Amino acid sequence: MGNDFYFQNKEKADRAAELVIANKELVFQNKEKADRAAELVIANKELAFQNKEKADRAAELVIANKELVFQNKEKADRAAELVIANKELIFQNEEKDKRAAELIIANERLAVQNKEVLYLIYHDQLTGLYNRRFYEIELERLDTTRDLPLTMVMGDVNGLKLINDSFGHAMGDELLKKVAEVIKKGCRADDIIFRMGGDEFVILLPKTDAFEAEIIIKRITELSLLEKVGSINISISFGYETKNNEDDNIQDVFKKSEEHMYNNKLIESQSMRKNAVDMIIKTLHEKNKRLEEHSQRVSKLCERMGEVLELFEYQIEELKTAGLLHDIGKIAINENILNKPDKLTCSEWKEIKRHSEIGYRILSTANDMSKIAEYVLSHHERWDGKGYPRGLSGKGIPFESRIIAIADAYDAMISERLYSSALLPKAAAEELRKNAGSQFDPELVSLFIAALEIVEK
Structure with a gap:
């Protein structure tokens, strides 16, 4: 029992020691x-x-992310703007290129136009020769001692004018x-040719004397005869x-050359005009055989009236010629109008009525036909003053024109004709009687009909 108690106490002491240790451990652990x-x-x-x-960093990061998003959006916006700007720049560059190309074309055109303008300033548009403006410049340049003699x-x-009136300005051109062309062919390479306007030309011949000038003129004249x-x-x-001399005034030279030209023109142009009138008549009759036959018949009727009236031989010849030429002005009338089978319009009739004035202008260019020109001008005047072109009446109309009017109407x-059938001579004579005192000279109508009756017998 004592041992057990001792053992238990020892056990307790050991447990207490362990508990102390455990407490210390616990303290330590605690x-x-x-x-x-x-x-x-x-x-x-x-x-x-x-x-x-x-x-904080997360907040900063959020803020930074927001900033980054904003910056990225800004960058995206700027990038989009840059894309648009680049597109605009490309478009503008394309526009600039187009404009540059257009400008090049415009400059080229302008250069051509300037060249054309410069050409027109100094050249005659119709013939291509130099004009009066360039003549004045060249005359001043050549009027020096080194270019003498200057012809x-x-x-x-x-x-x-005769050609323009007869065949139209296109033919005159x-x-x-x-x-x-003929003058250019006849001149030398260094000779300078000008068209001064109208029908006048000037040739400046530097270092050329009179003898050489005559050779050039002769060459041009011979070439002209072939054309x-x-x-x-x-x-x-x-x-x-x-x-020939430095002291000679160039304007005096111009005036003298012009005087010499006009003197030669007086001699040469008359024969040329007579030939031109003959050529016009021939051309008209070749174009219109019916008109030729009509003119010849009117001429014979006029000749017969001259004989009945016992006119002088030269008067009968004038009357006969006027009858032959009374329609010469129709050379300038459109053939479609002359040969139209239907009734003429007002404008066409107005055109036809021009032929007496045209005929007058053609014939009046030849001095020996001035009287005949007057007769032709007035052959459509009426006794009552309602004719054309001047509205003359009664004996204010030239005597010969009154005869031509009757002969012309009778033969027509x-x-x-294209627009009406022929009348019998008696019916035509009756028409003349009806219009005597209005359209025709009544006395001459009576004599004309009497002359016809003599012919018929």
């Missing part, structure tokens, strides 16, 4: 725990701090162009003067 708890507190504080740092040649185309415009012969009257009535 201290460890306390240290760990303190460390944990510190760690938690550190963690809390870190978490706060992280939160000035004046040329004038004969019958241009062709004549002028052909004359320019025609349609059926029209080319005729040019020339005159020249030479400046008894001939087959």
Whole structure:
């Protein structure tokens, strides 16, 4: 029992010792725990701090992300703007290229136009020769001692007005162009040719004396004889003067060359005009055989009236010629109008009525036909003053014109026409009687009908 008690006490002492140890261990552990708890507190504080740092950084990151998003959006917007700007720049560059190309084309056109303008300033548009403006410049340039002797040649185309009146200005233009070609062929390379306007040409011959000038003029004249415009012969009257001394006035040289040209023109143009009138008649009759036959019959009727009236031989010849030429002005009337089978319109009739004035202009160019020109001008005047072109009446109408009017009307009535059938001579004579005192001279109508009756017997 004592041993058991001793053992139990020992057991207790051992357990107490163990408990002490355990308590110490527990204290130690508790201290460890306390240290760990303190460390944990510190760690938690550190963690809390870190978490706060992280939160702050996260907040900063959010702000940074927002800034980055904003910046990215800005960049995207700027990139989009840059794309648009680049497209605009490309478009603008393309526009600039187009404009540059257009500008190059415009500059090229402008250069051509300037060249054309410069050409037109100094050249005659119709013939291509130099014009009066360039003549004045060249004359001043050549009027020096080094170009002496300086010869000035004046040329004038004969019958241009006659051709314009007869065949129209288009034919007159062709004549002028052909004359320019002939003059160029006849001149030398250094000779300078000008068209001064109208039918006048000037040739400046530097370092050329009178003898050489005459050779050039002769060459041009011979070449002109080989050329025609349609059926029209080319005729040019020339005159020249030479400046041999420095003291000679160039304007005096011009005037003398012009005087010489006009003197030659007086001699040459008359024969040319007579030939031109003959050529016009021939051309008209070749174009219209019916008109030729009508003119010949009217001429014979006029001749018969002259005989009945016992006119002088020269008067009968004038009357006969006027009858033959009374329709010469129809050379300038459109053939479609002359040969129209239907009734003429007002404008066409107005055109037809021009033929008496045209005929007058053609014939009046030849001095020996001035009277006949007057008779032709008035052959459509009426006794009552309602005719054309001047509305003359009664004995204010030339006597010969009154005869032509009757002969013309009578032959027209008894001939087959495009727009009406022929009348019998008696019916035509009756028409003349009806219109005597209104359209025709009543006394001459009576004599004309009497003359016809004599012929019929």
